[in-house]
Amino acid sequence: MRAFLKELVVLAAICLAAGCSTAWQQIDSCNISREPKGVASASPPAVKATDLRYRDVTAKTAASLTQTVSPADCLMPAEGNQVVKAPPRMEEKVSEATSATESPHRNTLKKSQQLLDEALEFCTASQDFWAHGDFEIAIAALEQDSSLILQADINDDPKLIQQKEDIRFMISKRMLEIYASQHTVVNGNHDAIPMVMNRHVRREINLFKGAERNFFIRAYKRSGRYRMRILKALKEAGLPEELSWLPLIESGFNVKALSRARALGLWQFIPSTGYKFGLKRDQWIDERMDVDKSTQAAIAYLRELHNIFGDWCTVLAAYNCGEGKVLRVIRNQNINYLDNFWDLFEKLPWETARYVPRFLAALFIVNNPKQFGLDLTDPDPPCEWEVVTTSKQLHLADIAKVLGMSEKSLVMLNPELRYKITPPTSYELKIPEGKRSLLIAKMDKLPAYIPSSRLYSYHRVRPGETLSQLARRYHTSVRAISNMNNIRRENFIRAGRRLKIPTGRRWPVYVATRKASSLQSKSIEYHVRRGDSLWLLARRYKTNIQQIMRLNGMKSTRLHIGQKLIIPKGTHQPPPRGSTTKYRVKRGDSPYQIAMRHNMKLERFLRLNKLTPRSKIYPGQVFLVDVE
Incomplete structure (x- = not known):
């Protein structure tokens, strides 16, 4: 029986290559489908790309599965929706004549029709068992199905021949689907992704050994930071463990990798796809760079793609270029698609077609690097952390100083923070293990970050x-x-x-809350205006640049409009905001000279007087300048 099933599988592939849509149309036109006896009806699994070729006829056939149709109805002619019947007396005469002259050949055909009807019931029952996850019972139903169609003696009857071939095709197709699903739902099944070696894979291996050798070695080294966390999540989700190496191809295990298409993070999500799978993105954080959250989003996306295509290599192609593009290629195939990525290879965009062999090449190398001439160094140690919830905005540099670690190490644990600043709402900050109690004890002493009105x-x-x-x-x-x-x-x-x-998002403003109260009587709050500089402010308020920077926790002399500064009070009081005076142009003056003479930026002088860099000025003209 197993040998016969193998024969059916081969037959299915041949039928698919030859185009068997007529077989499905015959099933539909004849309505030979029935409900299985004693089997609860269940919704079949989601339609895969395998069935796209037969979308129209399959829909009709599925509808016919809900009806119970007599086999004889398939053979009776019809007008519209009514079965043509003879008058009662004529029916009696025909019935008597038929019963009297019924030949052994007629009995054989009738028995064969009953066997085919019963075989179809077993095929439908197998579908129901498969939908409920009873794989062994589903296969047993198909074996019984195969036994029944072998017993059917069709005697060259064209209708029975067509029905028998249709059922054989359904059995083989269902057998392929059941075996395929068994290979994809078992937790940690290493055989789920077929390790195919062909010329395309060998070409990518040669690239990793040659021109891209340094990239591969660096990416492999970085993989140690995150791969074990990814592997654990994949095992829990029941996805193939080999997918833990997918970030090597996507991003080189660089959490901040950004592509030309604006895809970001280990798993290279574009904003729309990230949003679809629950990755938050706002002014302060981008969860596409969060290792755990982006991994869960990738698992959800890969599972969704596998429900569509059923073949992991095709799933990877769709992950790279989108399921819509792959589905269009499948629909345009001249031959039928049977869950085989290599049938699509030549029709896919070059970058996508190369993506799958590139992934397989990486798997071959990491499984046996010495065989391919690569001496891979030990991976980086894994990133381990514990979480502390923050309720105010803090800069990672200040937190790192309190914890006695480098800012770079803390940024590596929290790559989703876009500006190294925690958001104003509650945020789960990741810190090295064993540092939680220390940070909680010193949380109130950390200076709060006060953002400007707009970045x-x-x-x-x-x-x-x-x-x-x-x-x-x-x-x-x-x-x-x-x-x-x-x-x-x-x-x-x-x-x-x-x-x-x-406008200065790299130069955040700090206010040390404890110092602010003590310095309040000795300093003033100043809002930066266009044209201001630390040199001008220090000169205006009779102080120095270093004191202003130290008081505001600044690491750069750059300012941005609207920035709030605490400036030490001096003997000189600043002019009212926006105070200007008039200046009459003298012979030999230029806009630049006038601006410098009044401690103004050239841009400030031009904007204030509605001039452009090409504007000419003449002696006697009157312009506005800032009051010193």
Whole structure:
């Protein structure tokens, strides 16, 4: 019987390659399906990509499974929805004549039809058992099904031949599906991802041994930080353990890896997909960089893809380029798709087609690096942590100082913090094991971070403007503007585009709450205005730059508009905010000279007087300047 089932599997593959949609149409037109006797009806598993070729006819066939149809009904002609019947007397005469002259051939066909009907019931029962997870009983039902169709003597009857072939095809297809599902639901099954070695995989192995050797070694070393946590989550979810190496291909085990498509983190989620699977992203945190949360999101996504495709290699291709693109390739196949990624390989985009062999190449190498000539160093030690809940905004540098560790090490534990600052709401901060009680004891003494009203401003690009000009104007860098606006070509920006300009998010403001009260009588609070600098403020308030920076916990001399500063009081009182006076231009003056003479930024002087860098000034003109 097992040999016969193998024959059916081969037959299924041949039928699929030849295109057996007519078989399904015949099943539908004949309505030979029945409900199994004594078996509770159950919803079948989700339709896989295997069935997409037969979507229309399968829908009809599924509908017919809910009906009980007499085999004889399939052979009777019909007009519309009514069965054509002879008059009563004629029926009696025909019945008498039939019973009197019924031949052995007729009896054989009738018996064969009954066997095929019974076989179809077992096939449907197998579907129900499979839906409930009873794999062995489902296979036993298919074995009984196969035995019944072998007993059917069809005697060259074309309708019975078609029915028998259709049922054979259904049995073999169902057998493939059951065996495939058994291989994918067992926890930690190492055979779930087939280790195929072909020319495509060998090419990727050669790349890892050659041009990408350093990348592979560094990624393998970083894998030690997170892989054991990922492996544990995969085992708990019942997914193949080999998937724990997928971040090596996705991001090189770099939690902050950012692709050209704005995919971020170990698992390279784009914002929309991350949001779909519950990854939070706001002003302060991006959970795509959170190891545990992004891993759970990846598991949910991979499980969803496997429910669609049923083949792990195809799942990986869909993970790379999206399920929609893979489904379109499957629908456009000239031959039928039978859960085999390599049938799709030539039709997929090159990056996606390369993705799966690249992953398999990585598996071959990590399983036996010496065989492929790679001397892999020991992985980094795993990152272990415990959690402390914070309720106010803190900078990781201050926390690291209290814990007696480097800021870099603390950032590595909390990569989801976008600016190394905890959010204003409750947040679970990860710290090294054994440090929890120390941090809780000193939490109240940590200086609170007070954010500015906005971390960026907007600018509408004008003709002729460049990123370097904007960077100088707003006291930032070209790279910061490019990163915030996803600009790939830094030498090209389009006029009319609205850009986000960072305004000092790297230079946070601190207020040490304990010092503030004691210094309140000796200092004032100042809001930074456009054109201000620490040098100007120190000169205006008769103090020095170092004292202002120390009082505000600043690590950089850069300021941003709206920033709050605590400035020591001196003998000089500042002018009212926005105080200006008039200045009459003299011969030989230039905008730059006037601005410097009045301790103004050139940009401040031009904006105040509605001038441009190309504007000409003449003796006798009157302009506004800041009061010193």
